[in-house]
Amino acid sequence: MLPLIDAHHHIWDLDANRYPWLQDEPPIPFRYGDYRALRRNYMPSDLRHDAARQNLIASVYMEAEHDPADPLRETRWVHDIAAREGLPNAMAGAVFLDRADAAAIIQAQAAMPLVRSLRHKPKGVARPQDYDAGHRIPGSMRCPTWRAGYRWLAESGLHFELQTPWWHLGDALALARDFPATRIILNHLGLPADRSAEGLTGWRDAMARLSDAPNVLVKLSGCCVPGRLWMAALQAPVVLEAVRLFGAERCMVASNFPVDGLIASYDAIMDGMRIIIADLPEAAQRRILSGTAAETYRLPAP
Template sequence: MLPIIDAHHHIWDLAANRHPWLQEEPPIPFRYGDTRALRRNYLPADLRRDAARQNVIATVYMEAEHDPADPLRETRWVHEVAAREGLPNAMAGAAFLDRADAAEVIRAQAAMPLVRSLRHKPKSVARAGDYDPAHRIPGSLRCPAWRAGYRHLADSGLHFELQTPWWHLPDALELARDFPGTLIILNHLGLPADRSAEGLAAWREAMARLAKAPNLRVKLSGCCVPGRRWTPELQAPVVLEAIRLFGAERCMVASNFPVDGLLASYDEIMDGMRAIIAGLPEADQRRILAGTAAETYRIAL
């Protein structure tokens, strides 16, 4: 079984840390539905149990929307866990790019040994039909204050983790071109939840344009469809199209666990990914399963 680097997962201890999206009532609206099933501790032992069959050789922690008042506290906690448990091997921290302390937080995150990238989910519109590139929504990819904070990433050497729906990918392409020194890692395939012929065609067009920017990588993850179980048949069209557009050298698998555990087991996701890419050359499979993530997050194999 070829080795895997899980390039995007979470851990949390709800007794030790505060995650408003998980703990507050009522639950926030979420693309997969009710999040109450996630209100339990999820620690390295739980991830290792879920991934026991998969030959996972390293992992990358993704910030889990910890208390926004202190994004560095989450980073310090993850370092303590990694020192004790042996994972994660790298991480993406949080920074709020439109806040006055953005530059200070970015510098502090960059000084942490495991931090390779940062995430701040930009504001977006809920539907493709509502997207208007002329609108500069506060906190969005086109927001001047947000972009002013983003500018500091280039000096820090950190990558940016972008989670936004595909209809905002024209903004992402502009961002990539305006700041070519910062690597953007698109989370969750641009969230292609609409699997109608029209929805897939629009997603494909947006991804094809984005692929023209060389400073882009794509995570083959987080592509669950609400109300439907994760299957290779459901996911192959978006996974294989992303690989075709970006190439194996710019694509990496990830579990998004435990969040995607709402609709799939760890084995269903990773066995499914292996099945989807089984027809590719072994060198490409190795890149997608581990090589791209190792290179991107500077993980020694």
Template structure:
């Protein structure tokens, strides 16, 4: 890594904290869920807090961060937001956050108002119902982005000026593009690059076409994060095409990089991810690299 790379400021646009025993994280404390990286028992064994996060940064200059909701007990989605603000008041981290919301719930208006009352909240996330594979996709399935109940809650985001952080497999991005078209005042930030885990030629073709359709909507952005492949170590060679194709489709000013830590510690160290991203983007213009690692996230999440 060059001196210039070491000095490149980073806003980590997607990471998690959790304190096991404080609040409740059903997927970490109560029961094991199907997980895209397979065995995640290592995540269930310890809390992940400020000192862990700062220690993982190593030689990379992480100046600010955006906390992504960590699937806190959905019976109290604003509880996590309250806890994180207390954490910020004590430590200065995180600098912005994405809250949990369930658009079809009867209390969605109250939940969104609750999140919006906190100064660090910029967005909310709900993972819509998703088919396990492209051939199992059913348009308009209950809980999907085309479900009228989902959309009824989603339309309330603009009332509070909140973004939508979307995590879904790429074969649902057509519905995401429709959502962006129908609600042009709400920004959609696609998480984890559309989850391109199938690296076969057919899988990559499907992913690129879906990403291109979403990129055509001007009120969409993407996080280059969470692109691990089950059973394989994160390497620049494995990820190069995904990263560069995403930048080509969306442009650097609509892309931001993120660690997805500690989840992606299952497939790489923090250093492996950020050193790899710096290597992959080494030939880009300096302004584009600055956008990817810092400026896009700064503009989108306005970290305190």
């Protein structure tokens, strides 16, 4: 089995840290519906157990919406866990680009040994028909304050982890072109949850335009469809289209565990990904399963 680097997963200790979305009532609206099953500790030992069959050689922690009052506390905690457990091997920390402390937080995060990138989910609209290319929604990628914080990433050398639905990818393209020195790593394939013909056409067109920016990479992850089992046949069209558009050298797989554990097992997702890309040349498979992540997050090459 070819080696795997999981480029996007979480761990959390609900006894040691505060995660408002996991611990507060009522639960927030969530794309997979009821997520109360996630209200349990999930640590490196749990990830290793879930990934036991997958030849996992390294992993990348993604910020888990820890208490925004102190984003650096999460980073320090992850470093402590990694020192004890050997996982994760790199991480994406949190920042709030439209806050007055954005530059200071970026600088502090960049000084942490495991931090390679930062995430701040930009504001947007919930439906493609509500999107307006001229919008200036506060906290969005078009927001002047948000963009003023974003510009500090280039100086830090950190990448930006972007989680946004596909109808906001035009904003992402403008961001990529305006700040070419900063790599954007699109999380979860741009969230193609709507698999209708119209939904897939909109997603494909948006991804095709975004692929023109050479500083954008894509995580083949988080593409579960609410209410449907994770099956290779269901996911193959979006995964292979992303690989066709961006090339294997800009694509990487990730589990989004334990969140995507609401929909499928770790093996179902990763075995499915291996099936989907099985007809690609072995060099492309290796890039997607580990090589792109190793290069992007500065991990030892498998």
